[in-house]
Amino acid sequence: MIAFRLFNRFQKYFRKRVTESQKAISIGFYLAQRQVRRSSKWTTVLIIFVMTLTFLNLVVISGILVGLIEGASVAVKSQYMADVIVTPLADKKNIEESPAIIATIKTLPWVESMSARYTAGVEVEANYKERIKSSDRGDTVTTNGKGIDPIAEDAVTNLSKYIIEGSYLEPGDYDQILVGSLLLRKYFDYEAPGFSTLKYAKVGEKVRITINDQIRDVTIKGIVKTKVDEISRSVFFVDTQFRSLIGRNDYSVNEIAIKLKPGTSPQLVKNALIENGYGDHAKIQTYEDAEPKFVKDLKSTFALLGNVIGSIGLAVASITIFIVIFINAITRRKFIGILKGIGIHSSVIEYAYIFQSLFYALSGTILGMLIVFLVLKPFFAAHPINFPFSDGILVATLAGTMTRAGLLFIATLIAGYIPARIVVKQNTLDAILGR
Secondary structure (H helix, E strand, O other), X not given: OHHHHHHHHHHHHHHXXXXXXXXXXXXXXXXXXXXXXXXXXXHHHHHHHHHHHHHHHHHHHHHHXXXXXXXXXXHHHHHHHEOEEEXXXXXXXXXXXXXXXXXXXXXXXXXXXXXXXXXXXXXXXXXXXHOOOOOOOOEEEEEEEEEEOHHHHHHHHOHHHHXXXXXXXXXXXXXXXXXXXXXXXXXXXXXXXXXXXXXXXXXXXXXXXXXXXXXXXXXXEEEEOOOOHHHHOEEXXXXXXXXXXXXXXXXXXXXXXXXXXXXXXXXXXXXXXXXXXXXXXXXXXXXXXXXXXXXXXXXXXXXXXXXXXXXXXXXXXXXXXXXXXXXXXXXXXXXXXXXXXXXXXXXXXXXXXXXXXXXXXXXXXXXXHHHHHHHHHHHHHHOOEEOOOOEEOOOOOHHHHHHHHHHHHHHHHHHHHHHHHHHHOOOHHHHHHOO
């Protein structure tokens, strides 16, 4: 019985406290609304502008830094590795059971296109007819040679889009090659030990290639230029000829790039191939699996750097709100004193200034989100930043953006509460008399 009475008293006390808090919040919201409406419009616009810039600083700086690496990652995926990549096992040179794997891939309903590639080391020599002695050092480079089906490769990586000079390969183009731009001094004027370029090679001229002691004169049909080094430092042949040059009679390829239909999970295709037993004959990876660890580490590092820079902007915004609210409260000390004198609780006044600061934060955040998702993100997607090694994009997810918005709200709430609390704690009579 005693416990029941205590419970009833606690329940009444709790309801009373909730009702009082609701009234305080309601009156505080009204006072904040009245204060914002009567304040200078230019001052309000300026504060919202500062909050918008702070929000953009939190989201955009980090997004561009991460996007710098993400752009390179997207390029490697779209121009070389595709959604799923099949490569030889660690102790093998070629993909075992290649014809069976390729046949299975073609039957999978989720696959849009596929490219099987042969690879081997190739020495390319330009201007070889001008060399007087066989002992003279020629205009040579050693690089990767890739045998491709031109039509299949273009369906997966759109390789033909990156021809900057000459033309793309056709299936019957024997004794013709595509050369990566980083192999030519015309496009990459840089010399270093182990990193040479061809000085005299150009479209339409013959070069001499050496593969496994086989020598053949071929014509440069086109120049390929991308920001993916694996492509821009390679030489491309038609696969049927390249296979004969490297003596590959068993049709065992070195790489299989698989492009999937939109919306398909790469893990689904990977699991399907493994369930068919091909995991014992080849390394089957989604792009996320195959992405080098240093690229993932770079993304994390740049995200951290962006957060550090953004936190400085957050501190500046907090100080700005603190100063604005403090000056506002100081100049209205007499009004605050009168409110307290007529019975308005100090918590109501504190709520008023908290709501006022949250209004600035909310306005700046909404405006910032509109700029990010409706202006900046589409703009950078259509016009990537031309970095030397990637096409930088803006990486901004809704979840990450909402987290940063939450941080801005918390910082603003604290920055609005502290000066209001300082002023409200002053003696009521001193505030009314301006002492």
